[in-house]
Amino acid sequence: MDGNIVLQMKVFFFSILLGILLSGCYDGWKLFWKSHDKGVFFSDTLFWMLTGIILFLFTEWENEGNIRGYLFLGWFLGWFLYRKLFQKMLRRIWIWIIEILKKVRKNVKMIIERR
Numbered sequence: 001m002d003g004n005i006v007l008q009m010k011v012f013f014f015s016i017l018l019g020i021l022l023s024g025c026y027d028g029w030k031l032f033w034k035s036h037d038k039g040v041f042f043s044d045t046l047f048w049m050l051t052g053i054i055l056f057l058f059t060e061w062e063n064e065g066n067i068r069g070y071l072f073l074g075w076f077l078g079w080f081l082y083r084k085l086f087q088k089m090l091r092r093i094w095i096w097i098i099e100i101l102k103k104v105r106k107n108v109k110m111i112i113e114r115r
Contacts (some may be wrong), residue, residue, distance in 0.1 A: 008068075008070070011027060011062045011063055011070075011071070011074075012070050012071075012073075012074045013074075014058075014062060014074075014102060015058070015062075015070070015071045015073075015074025015075055015078065016074045016075075016077050016078040016081070018054075018055070018058055018074070018078060019074060019076065019077060019079045019082065020078040020079075020081055020082045020086065022051055022054070022055075022075075022078075022079075023078065023079045023082035023083065023087075024086065024090050025047075026047060026051075026065015027087065027091055027094060028090075028094045028097075029043070029047050031091070031094050031095065031098060032094075032098060035085075039054060040076060055075070056109060069071040076087075
């Protein structure tokens with residue numbers, strides 16, 4: 001195969017992985033930042049701004065700023081695969097991590113109050 005085609009296939013594969021990763025991060029973000037009304041708008045805006053920067057940097061780094069349709073297809077396919085294959089498993093992991101962080105926070109708070 002031509003080296004350029006292999007490179008573009010690699011970029012497509014990485015765009016799928018990035019779609020999966022960002023979807024997983026969004027689930028964690030939503031579980032961690034349980035906001036209300038205006039807080040949801042702020043936290044979602046912040047997350048999507050960070051995601052936009054990450055996608056821009058990915059496009060610039062991997063494809064020298066050339067926006068190609070297969071990048072968008074890869075990101076969407078990554079999101080779709082995450083939703084169908086990984087969401088339930090990763091959501092359990094996020095909840096487990098959040099529970100551990102809550103216990104640590106509670107213990108640290110008790111230690112601080114004792115002093």
